[in-house]
Amino acid sequence: MKKASLKDIAESLGVSKALVSLVLNGKGDERGINKQTQEKVRVRAKELNYIPNQYARGLRIGRTNTIGVIVPDISNVFYGKLCKAIEQEAYSKGYNLIISNTYEDVQKEKKLISDLINRNIDGLILASSFDSKNEIDGLREDKFPIVLVDRVFDDFNVDSVSVSNTAGAEKAVEFLYARGVKRPVCFSISPVYISSISERIQGYIGSLKNPNDAKLVQIPHDNIAGGVASALAELKNEDYDGIFCVNNNIAKALLRELSNQGDQLKDVQIISFDDLEIFDIVHPKISAIAQPIDEIGKSAVNLLLNRFEAGDKHKPEGLVLDTVLVER
Amino acid sequence: MKKASLKDIAESLGVSKALVSLVLNGKGDERGINKQTQEKVRVRAKELNYIPNQYARGLRIGRTNTIGVIVPDISNVFYGKLCKAIEQEAYSKGYNLIISNTYEDVQKEKKLISDLINRNIDGLILASSFDSKNEIDGLREDKFPIVLVDRVFDDFNVDSVSVSNTAGAEKAVEFLYARGVKRPVCFSISPVYISSISERIQGYIGSLKNPNDAKLVQIPHDNIAGGVASALAELKNEDYDGIFCVNNNIAKALLRELSNQGDQLKDVQIISFDDLEIFDIVHPKISAIAQPIDEIGKSAVNLLLNRFEAGDKHKPEGLVLDTVLVER
DNA sequence: CTGAAAGCGCTTACAG
DNA sequence: CTGAAAGCGCTTACAG
Numbered sequence: 197m198k199k200a201s202l203k204d205i206a207e208s209l210g211v212s213k214a215l216v217s218l219v220l221n222g223k224g225d226e227r228g229i230n231k232q233t234q235e236k237v238r239v240r241a242k243e244l245n246y247i248p249n250q251y252a253r254g255l256r257i258g259r260t261n262t263i264g265v266i267v268p269d270i271s272n273v274f275y276g277k278l279c280k281a282i283e284q285e286a287y288s289k290g291y292n293l294i295i296s297n298t299y300e301d302v303q304k305e306k307k308l309i310s311d312l313i314n315r316n317i318d319g320l321i322l323a324s325s326f327d328s329k330n331e332i333d334g335l336r337e338d339k340f341p342i343v344l345v346d347r348v349f350d351d352f353n354v355d356s357v358s359v360s361n362t363a364g365a366e367k368a369v370e371f372l373y374a375r376g377v378k379r380p381v382c383f384s385i386s387p388v389y390i391s392s393i394s395e396r397i398q399g400y401i402g403s404l405k406n407p408n409d410a411k412l413v414q415i416p417h418d419n420i421a422g423g424v425a426s427a428l429a430e431l432k433n434e435d436y437d438g439i440f441c442v443n444n445n446i447a448k449a450l451l452r453e454l455s456n457q458g459d460q461l462k463d464v465q466i467i468s469f470d471d472l473e474i475f476d477i478v479h480p481k482i483s484a485i486a487q488p489i490d491e492i493g494k495s496a497v498n499l500l501l502n503r504f505e506a507g508d509k510h511k512p513e514g515l516v517l518d519t520v521l522v523e524r
Numbered sequence: 525m526k527k528a529s530l531k532d533i534a535e536s537l538g539v540s541k542a543l544v545s546l547v548l549n550g551k552g553d554e555r556g557i558n559k560q561t562q563e564k565v566r567v568r569a570k571e572l573n574y575i576p577n578q579y580a581r582g583l584r585i586g587r588t589n590t591i592g593v594i595v596p597d598i599s600n601v602f603y604g605k606l607c608k609a610i611e612q613e614a615y616s617k618g619y620n621l622i623i624s625n626t627y628e629d630v631q632k633e634k635k636l637i638s639d640l641i642n643r644n645i646d647g648l649i650l651a652s653s654f655d656s657k658n659e660i661d662g663l664r665e666d667k668f669p670i671v672l673v674d675r676v677f678d679d680f681n682v683d684s685v686s687v688s689n690t691a692g693a694e695k696a697v698e699f700l701y702a703r704g705v706k707r708p709v710c711f712s713i714s715p716v717y718i719s720s721i722s723e724r725i726q727g728y729i730g731s732l733k734n735p736n737d738a739k740l741v742q743i744p745h746d747n748i749a750g751g752v753a754s755a756l757a758e759l760k761n762e763d764y765d766g767i768f769c770v771n772n773n774i775a776k777a778l779l780r781e782l783s784n785q786g787d788q789l790k791d792v793q794i795i796s797f798d799d800l801e802i803f804d805i806v807h808p809k810i811s812a813i814a815q816p817i818d819e820i821g822k823s824a825v826n827l828l829l830n831r832f833e834a835g836d837k838h839k840p841e842g843l844v845l846d847t848v849l850v851e852r
Numbered sequence: 853c854t855g856a857a858a859g860c861g862c863t864t865a866c867a868g
Numbered sequence: 869c870t871g872a873a874a875g876c877g878c879t880t881a882c883a884g
Contacts (some may be wrong), residue, residue: 247638248645249642251579251582251583251644254579254585255579268603270607276599279598283625284625292643295607295623296615296621311620314578314621316577455805473776474802479542
């Protein structure tokens with residue numbers, strides 16, 4: 197008992213495939229097809245448990261109702277939640293997702309982008325690890341619908357959703373000062389060309405009371421634990437009393453390291469970009485600059501759907517959402 | 525400049541589409557096609573930036589190199605990591621993933637399963653929220669390739685990968701006893717018909733020194749925080765000194781609640797099924813029964829690929845992997 | 853109000 | 869060694 201096709205329905209009813217297709221796609225009334233005929237078709241389709249072959253359909257009409265999503269790492273809570281938000285919005289609009297991870301591997305990202313486009317996705321939501329927009333321009337077919345999330349490029353002619361990273365970092369530094377911190381350090385992560393990171397660093401530097409006080413520690417993204425440990429060791433003799441972690445991975449590593457060392461740093465205030473559930477559990481609790489993840493995901497999907505409609509007709513939008521200071 | 529098709533290559537070279545197709549699919553030698561002709565075809569394909577239309581291909585050969593993955597919630601770390609493991613293995617074997625979440629909603633799960641099958645995925649990896657295998661049997665077309673992960677059904681004639689939940693729970697209880705616990709409580713989660721949960725409960729009860737001591741708290745999955753809080757309140761007057769958390773969600777909520785209350789429960793030993801990074805950060809550190817997530821994902825993909833090859837030829841396999849006690 | 857036909861881009865017997 | 873043709877299942881002008 198194989199899958200029923202349009203032809204099966206048509207033949208069993210003595211009508212044409214065309215008519216069946218029209219009815220099942222809701223164009224029966226529009227095309228003035230007899231109400232009773234329509235009803236018969238629908239009943240039989242149900243009887244035969246008809247499910248349209250999406251690939252035949254996609255081949256024919258050139259759309260597949262599938263959105264590609266590429267993120268650095270879905271097991272990172274931030275991207276996990278982002279994908280969840282994207283999935284919910286996409287699902288409610290009738291779209292499926294193909295999700296892939298790059299693990300910050302630029303070669304893999306290149307391959308994934310062309311793979312997904314080959315699979316005839318209708319559009320792509322991308323948190324890119326590229327250092328330049330040119331990489332994308334090269335891969336992207338003419339005007340293929342893309343929405344960048346989280347990480348964007350300057351002057352890039354494409355829709356995007358990001359947050360006000362600079363302002364968020366400023367809020368973080370101001371928070372530290374308000375808590376009595378004299379000299380805040382910034383634990384940053386490589387590579388710094390990622391827009392979200394460089395903007396946060398800018399925000400940190402820009403809001404320092406005394407710019408000469410800037411202390412920026414670069415932690416390699418592929419050895420966060422080690423980087424944090426040696427950063428702490430290095431700072432031990434210096435006179436700092438607050439840490440701004442540029443993202444949740446850094447903060448997590450920092451917490452672990454502190455935990456391993458015992459609470460030697462009790463008098464150091466910590467704040468992190470990205471909010472994590474654990475920040476509420478550890479002692480002392482960690483304050484955070486929270487991103488509106490659900491809204492990022494939802495907006496990304498809707499920007500993409502608008503682009504499907506609009507084609508080239510209107511210019512790309514660069515949505516920048518606000519962060520929220522979560523004081524603990 | 526639109527996408528190049530087989531026809532474009534064929535015409536520009538004065539050969540047939542069939543020949544081009546054969547060459548590009550690596551069947552050139554097998555079919556004895558002139559080496560030079562083959563080379564010309566490959567060169568031209570590259571020049572024209574030819575990318576095969578997967579939907580035409582899928583329509584024609586009935587395979588799409590796409591695997592569907594359905595999990596309860598990808599933003600749950602366990603499933604996030606599982607999806608990552610699945611994605612890596614699938615990707616290395618040339619398959620793409622379509623990932624969807626059910627949020628434990630049985631209706632959504634039903635819809636997703638038929639949606640995905642309609643999209644002509646080649647097979648499905650499923651962490652089901654159904655209470656019975658019948659739900660799946662009803663939806664699944666005849667012998668459609670499925671691999672169950674994490675949550676399985678008894679006597680269900682389908683491939684599956686799970687862990688030895690009962691043995692894991694036993695290890696947990698024994699660990700508590702070894703740490704001097706006299707009376708361990710089990711914090712469980714509803715609904716209990718989920719196989720992984722019920723097996724862990726069994727393991728807990730089965731390894732109690734005195735079965736009459738069994739104290740099982742059911743926490744509703746849609747209000748974990750509240751459930752944990754009232755469970756703790758209820759237990760406050762009882763004489764218990766160890767808690768076995770049946771999964772990471774429970775443990776996280778418990779940690780948060782304890783953190784909110786201050787360390788009132790310092791003398792209670794805690795162990796959780798599933799290992800989380802935070803268990804290593806909080807005070808006191810939490811021991812855990814860790815699941816071999818990467819291996820679960822990898823095995824699931826390979827079981828599915830074997831099934832593609834085998835069709836009906838061999839019986840379904842029920843792979844049960846071991847857990848690891850992580851003492852802290 | 854309905855049908856016959858073309859065609860989306862591919863692969864695979866079949867024929868020579 | 870290579871080509872012509874059929875057909876996967878659908879949708880959409882076109883015709884009546």
